[in-house]
Amino acid sequence: MSYFLEARGLRKTFDGTTVLDDIDFRLERGECLVLLGPSGCGKTTLLNIIAGMLATDAGELHCDGDLLDAPARGLHQPMRERRFSMVFQDFSLWPHMSVADNVAFGLKVQGMARAERRRRVAEVLRQVQMEAFADRSPGNLSGGQQQRVSIARALAVRPRLLLLDEPLSALDARLREDLKVELGTLLRDTGVTAIYVTHDQSEAFSLASRIALMYQGRIEQIGAPEEIYRAPASAFAAGFLGVSNLMPYRRHNGGLRLGERTDIHWRLNGVPDEGQLMVRRESVWVSPSEAPANGCIALAGVCHRTNFLGDRHEAVVSVGEDGFTLRGFSDERVPEGTPVQVRFPAEAVHFLQR
Numbered sequence: 001m002s003y004f005l006e007a008r009g010l011r012k013t014f015d016g017t018t019v020l021d022d023i024d025f026r027l028e029r030g031e032c033l034v035l036l037g038p039s040g041c042g043k044t045t046l047l048n049i050i051a052g053m054l055a056t057d058a059g060e061l062h063c064d065g066d067l068l069d070a071p072a073r074g075l076h077q078p079m080r081e082r083r084f085s086m087v088f089q090d091f092s093l094w095p096h097m098s099v100a101d102n103v104a105f106g107l108k109v110q111g112m113a114r115a116e117r118r119r120r121v122a123e124v125l126r127q128v129q130m131e132a133f134a135d136r137s138p139g140n141l142s143g144g145q146q147q148r149v150s151i152a153r154a155l156a157v158r159p160r161l162l163l164l165d166e167p168l169s170a171l172d173a174r175l176r177e178d179l180k181v182e183l184g185t186l187l188r189d190t191g192v193t194a195i196y197v198t199h200d201q202s203e204a205f206s207l208a209s210r211i212a213l214m215y216q217g218r219i220e221q222i223g224a225p226e227e228i229y230r231a232p233a234s235a236f237a238a239g240f241l242g243v244s245n246l247m248p249y250r251r252h253n254g255g256l257r258l259g260e261r262t263d264i265h266w267r268l269n270g271v272p273d274e275g276q277l278m279v280r281r282e283s284v285w286v287s288p289s290e291a292p293a294n295g296c297i298a299l300a301g302v303c304h305r306t307n308f309l310g311d312r313h314e315a316v317v318s319v320g321e322d323g324f325t326l327r328g329f330s331d332e333r334v335p336e337g338t339p340v341q342v343r344f345p346a347e348a349v350h351f352l353q354r
Ligand SMILES: Nc1ncnc2c1ncn2[C@@H]1O[C@H](COP(=O)(O)OP(=O)(O)O)[C@@H](O)[C@H]1O
Pocket: 014, 015, 019, 037, 038, 039, 040, 041, 042, 043, 044, 045, 046
């Protein structure tokens, strides 16, 4: 088995409610897998199972040649034997210990000699730019500084796997942005294998080598960030990442019928019989004047409103006989009620089956 971590068929039920089902994924050494999904979809539960804090009800979990969990065989390796580290949203530092003692704690437990421990603590505190704070008490540090210390503590023991559960969610926006960038650099520089839980797509985009998009206890789609963005596998994936437009369609008279009455010309090669037509907001162009179609799908519509975004305007329009609401971009502010042309290139269209 060449994968560093492999999960097969993990499942978790709490009081008769299944909160995780059919969880399969593989991870290579040095990867950062981001578990991304809305609150309540099962991210923390999955992370806790991987950590060994919770036992899975079914399936198997392997790491680096070891079988960690296999309930069918009565097997569950305790958390401390896994040699994983965790970072939590609330920092979870020991308040009565100095920063350096917090970071040294795991090394002491491992039995590392004092001099080497000192060197290692200094090294990781330097990596998170906290070396000047070694003697401070965590209570005197800002949230961002506390989270840096907690990351240093997690890395100090050179974990086989680093698990992070919404580590930036307790910080304010500006700090979150800075620490996100630093964390990306740190993960790359240390080469640590990581699983990172978040509900925030920008964190997922900047940190993930791959994203596992989760929804209602299942992995909806797994892949590189670009891949999930470019080719979402479902309406949920299309809606959770980026801003998408969805319209129900079916094949009709050699073309496509959107909704009940809106017909468009389309070459039907490879198009499923029915489903949802998806096009990203950034591929939809809205303009009060008509332009030649040039390989684009062009629909007549009416502008509802424009939202100024700084570099351009978002236009919310209703199009076609069915009055679908679409979001697109426009060069200018378009007054409410103005007739507009809505265009999008055929290549930007995806057909979704669920
Ligand atoms: N110990 C528990 N007992 C009962 N239900 C739980 C327990 N832990 C989590 N849940 C439920 O499982 C679902 C997934 O929770 P969680 O893994 O915390 O989601 P997330 O981290 O994605 O927000 C939620 O509906 C939550 O209420």
